[in-house]
Amino acid sequence: MIRFEKVTKTYPGSGKPALEQMSVDVEKGEFVFLVGQSGSGKSTALRLILRETRPTQGRVYVAGKEINRLAGWKVPRLRRQIGTVFQDFRLLQNKTVSENVAFAMQVTGHNRGEIAKRVPETLELVGLDGKGDRMPDELSGGEQQRVAIARAFVNKPMILIADEPTGNLDPATSVGIMKLLDRINRTGTTVVMATHDAGVVDQMRKRVIELGGGRVLRDQVQGGYGAQL
Numbered sequence: 001m002i003r004f005e006k007v008t009k010t011y012p013g014s015g016k017p018a019l020e021q022m023s024v025d026v027e028k029g030e031f032v033f034l035v036g037q038s039g040s041g042k043s044t045a046l047r048l049i050l051r052e053t054r055p056t057q058g059r060v061y062v063a064g065k066e067i068n069r070l071a072g073w074k075v076p077r078l079r080r081q082i083g084t085v086f087q088d089f090r091l092l093q094n095k096t097v098s099e100n101v102a103f104a105m106q107v108t109g110h111n112r113g114e115i116a117k118r119v120p121e122t123l124e125l126v127g128l129d130g131k132g133d134r135m136p137d138e139l140s141g142g143e144q145q146r147v148a149i150a151r152a153f154v155n156k157p158m159i160l161i162a163d164e165p166t167g168n169l170d171p172a173t174s175v176g177i178m179k180l181l182d183r184i185n186r187t188g189t190t191v192v193m194a195t196h197d198a199g200v201v202d203q204m205r206k207r208v209i210e211l212g213g214g215r216v217l218r219d220q221v222q223g224g225y226g227a228q229l
């Protein structure tokens with residue numbers, strides 16, 4: 001589903017590569033944690049998958065296509081197949097919960113009937129049944145992240161990318177968010193999650209790819225946050 005082939009990324013004006021010779025294969029339906037110190041290259045790897053930035057050397061494939069060679073007009077289609085969730089939720093504050101989720105379907109050209117059916121279904125899936133008419137600032141952080149996950153998932157993406165999704169949440173709330181991401185993963189969606197949250201990684205026991213200085217230091221099945229586990 002995602003393949004990095006000897007990918008090096010050096011940002012303009014920077015001497016040292018953010019990623020160096022990174023080679024990784026993620027199969028359809030996998031759940032992968034990307035861990036590593038601040039500045040190790042995690043966000044750069046996620047941005048490469050979305051083609052928000054391009055490799056300096058090497059190739060990135062998503063669903064069998066080398067995305068660096070994708071025509072510009074096809075990039076929005078690629079991004080529609082990838083849901084994204086961030087630490088800071090990024091909800092539209094002037095729209096209700098339902099409208100936030102519906103918006104993701106509107107911009108991808110779904111009709112009203114589909115939206116009216118799928119939005120409540122998805123809110124139920126993420127545990128926000130009955131909260132569709134609330135505004136984001138009337139929700140807890142964990143609930144806001146659930147809205148963000150509903151929005152990312154409502155178009156049934158093949159890949160879900162999560163960049164520190166539990167970074168602003170307490171441990172108990174984070175457990176709930178991880179259960180939800182696990183559930184989404186079980187529907188067949190490939191999940192790639194960058195995190196510093198050792199508790200979450202140790203509890204989930206999924207594949208762990210550790211980056212350090214832009215290189216893959218460890219790629220472990222059912223790994224922990226630290227190498228000793």
Ligand SMILES: Nc1ncnc2c1ncn2[C@@H]1O[C@H](COP(=O)(O)OP(=O)(O)OP(=O)(O)O)[C@@H](O)[C@H]1O
Pocket residue numbers: 011012014017018036037038039040041042043044045
């Ligand atoms: N747009 C950019 N321009 C120049 N350098 C960048 C840019 N984005 C990231 N970098 C550099 O690339 C390296 C990797 O950064 P990246 O954000 O990928 O790391 P990270 O592992 O996601 O860090 P964090 O955990 O703090 O989010 C760092 O040295 C960073 O300063």
